[in-house]
Amino acid sequence: MLTIENSNIWLQGVVQRIIEKMDWVSEKSKDKIPYTTINGVHDDRSVQNPSGTHADGINWWTNGFWGGMMWQMYHVTGQEKYKKYANLTEDKLDAGLQQYYGLHHDVGFMWLPTSVANYKLTQNPQSRKRALHAANLLAGRYNLVGEFIRAWNDLPEEDSRGWAIIDCMFNIPLLYWATEETGDPRFMQIALKHADTVMKTFVRPDGSVHHIVEFDPFYGGVVRTYGGQGYGDGSSWSRGQTWGLYGFMMSYIHTGKEDYLNAAKRIAHYFIANIPENGIIPVDFRQPKEPAYEDSMAAAIAACGLIEISKAVGPHEKEIYLRAAIKLLKVLDEARSDWTKSCDCILVNGSAAYHAKEHHQSIIYGDYFFIEAIFKLKGKDLYLW
Numbered sequence: 001m002l003t004i005e006n007s008n009i010w011l012q013g014v015v016q017r018i019i020e021k022m023d024w025v026s027e028k029s030k031d032k033i034p035y036t037t038i039n040g041v042h043d044d045r046s047v048q049n050p051s052g053t054h055a056d057g058i059n060w061w062t063n064g065f066w067g068g069m070m071w072q073m074y075h076v077t078g079q080e081k082y083k084k085y086a087n088l089t090e091d092k093l094d095a096g097l098q099q100y101y102g103l104h105h106d107v108g109f110m111w112l113p114t115s116v117a118n119y120k121l122t123q124n125p126q127s128r129k130r131a132l133h134a135a136n137l138l139a140g141r142y143n144l145v146g147e148f149i150r151a152w153n154d155l156p157e158e159d160s161r162g163w164a165i166i167d168c169m170f171n172i173p174l175l176y177w178a179t180e181e182t183g184d185p186r187f188m189q190i191a192l193k194h195a196d197t198v199m200k201t202f203v204r205p206d207g208s209v210h211h212i213v214e215f216d217p218f219y220g221g222v223v224r225t226y227g228g229q230g231y232g233d234g235s236s237w238s239r240g241q242t243w244g245l246y247g248f249m250m251s252y253i254h255t256g257k258e259d260y261l262n263a264a265k266r267i268a269h270y271f272i273a274n275i276p277e278n279g280i281i282p283v284d285f286r287q288p289k290e291p292a293y294e295d296s297m298a299a300a301i302a303a304c305g306l307i308e309i310s311k312a313v314g315p316h317e318k319e320i321y322l323r324a325a326i327k328l329l330k331v332l333d334e335a336r337s338d339w340t341k342s343c344d345c346i347l348v349n350g351s352a353a354y355h356a357k358e359h360h361q362s363i364i365y366g367d368y369f370f371i372e373a374i375f376k377l378k379g380k381d382l383y384l385w
Contacts, residue, residue, distance in 0.1 A: 033045045045058070106167070
């Protein structure tokens with residue numbers, strides 16, 4: 001059995017496999033912004049608009065993760081090619097800022113791993129400008145009476161003006177950064193208000209979380225909840241748990257507010273208690289046994305958050321979180337990774353949503369968070385959030 005004490009040899013092996021795979025994948029996909037794979041080959045969201053909407057193509061919410069992978073690899077290897085490829089992605093994202101209409105609450109996902117990372121490492125003034133532009137766009141989505149950041153834009157089939165989602169806990173670090181960078185408290189004030197609202201209205205007593213909460217956009221107050229990308233309303237979308245688990249840790253890291261650490265721990269305890277014996281994470285912890293849909297990406301994100309919690313708690317607690325993270329990562333490495341040249345992605349069996357048409361595919365943020373978690377466990381990660 002792999003334990004904290006004997007994990008170093010395994011961990012070094014995974015680090016080496018990542019370095020070897022990314023060496024050739026980065027060359028092959030350097031001119032792309034990948035989302036998934038088609039017959040094992042990265043697609044390119046910088047040129048494709050699969051649904052023909054403004055929010056697709058260059059504005060697709062995952063378009064920052066490839067750049068984030070390049071910066072993680074640059075940080076660990078020092079190879080200049082990764083810096084070059086990260087810059088290519090960041091330059092392409094300018095088209096999204098110019099189009100404007102396709103931008104949404106996920107600008108944090110897009111510009112934290114690209115422009116903020118670039119500015120932290122190189123002090124590139126253009127990257128700073130891009131990131132502050134994105135931060136202002138995110139701040140502009142704040143609803144004053146409901147004290148939340150609005151999710152998505154107008155939807156043809158739904159009135160989404162009062163919607164907020166758990167995923168946005170990963171976007172508000174862009175606002176924390178903007179205050180830290182400029183000294184202007186407005187950005188952090190909005191982030192704190194949103195985080196406090198999520199803590200009160202999304203996190204259930206048992207530590208599970210809602211995906212979508214609808215507020216009255218004119219008067220405030222919760223209207224109802226939605227199952228969103230999980231099995232149904234009241235269920236427990238596993239990746240949503242990880243957005244909350246790691247997301248509250250991000251707010252704790254930026255603010256030191258103990259309530260956020262406690263919220264992250266409560267969600268973590270729920271997540272750990274629901275990890276199956278085989279370590280394979282379902283799309284929803286409350287889904288039917290069949291079909292047995294799973295989401296490897298949720299495991300990778302959870303591992304990142306669990307490792308961060310282990311850094312913030314005392315010695316008597318930290319092993320609870322580290323052991324769970326190691327179990328998740330070892331299963332991903334041994335059972336849900338493709339280390340061959342037949343697939344451009346590393347992780348397999350990711351699922352965007354329980355009711356999606358497709359399941360068990362490779363999606364780029366699975367690779368990003370797997371790489372971040374492994375490097376984090378090794379003590380070599382670049383904290384981009």
